[in-house]
Amino acid sequence: MSRIHERALLLIPKQHICGSYFAGVTASLVAYLLLCASGTAQCPGQPASGIVANPNRPTVADPADITQYGVLEVEYGYNHVMGLQSERENNLEGLFKFAVTCNLEIRWDTSTFLRQTINGVTQTGLGDNALGFEYRFHRQSKSIPALSIGYSLKFPSGSVTKGLGTGKYDHEIRFYASKDILGTHFDFNTAYIFQGRPSGGGTDQFTQMNLAFSHPIYKKLQFTGEFYGNMFSNNSTPAFADGLWALTYAITPRLVIDSGIDHALNSAAPFHRRYFVGVTYSIADIYRATHRH
Secondary structure, three states: OOOHHHHOOOOOOOOOOOHHHHHHHHHHHHHHHHHHOOOOOOOOOOOOOOOOOOOOOOOOOOOOOOOOEOEEEEEEEEEEEEOOOOOEEEEEEEEEEEEOOOOEEEEEEEEEEEEEEEOOEEEEEOOOEEEEEEEEEEOOOOOOOEEEEEEEEEEOOOOOOOOOOOOOOEEEEEEEEEEEEOOEEEEEEEEEEEEEOOOOOOEEEEEEEEEEEEEEEEOOEEEEEEEEEEOOOOOOOOOEEEEEEEEEEEEEOOEEEEEEEEEEOOOOOOOOEEEEEEEEEEEEEHHHHHHOO
């Protein structure tokens, strides 16, 4: 799912370090992989039926398996967040994914719209953006789950004066594992996060853990649940835990919708409750479309 909302004031805190250096490294890596990617490569495990969506929504945990080779996919979701006091937030956030190789996916998280009300004052505007990648180094086998690793850099594009962003670069290194067990799909993520302090220098560093599971209910309808949270950070921010429950429905193999609720499991959680609705759509096989012209 899109992680930008996790960095908003009412939501999960995230990542930082020396932004310009890592931004340059990330951009160089993306450019190199795009130039080297072959449009005629055959990847194992490609569905014979054609393009099939690979939703990262609606859970915080993402699957270790990436989008199909050459496919550009988009996810968007609307969130209504109820803070611990009287705070409220409505946001529209997305994730664009493109598999440049069989095992490497480039990811762009974008916070298109934020509307926050705190102490009776409402602020509206754009949020932050993040660029990163996910690399799968092992496909699921009988005894070993699919495994991947990823990195993302958050760019401070949200307004600091409006309170819609911190004005700092944040960083995340994430490990992914996914496995199908007795008809239920499990996604486990653990991340180490560097978050730039809004005032002063330095970073706050902490670990996040997520365990999501999903199971078919009837035909294309599926139930999804998740437990996730952050460990103590080095600025004495307390650990917290949240639970998420949702339904997803595949309208077509390329189009999946979801809706559900995310709620606090302890008093240290950054928000009381979040309601959401979203969609995942596989736009096109870019390599195949390019070769046709």
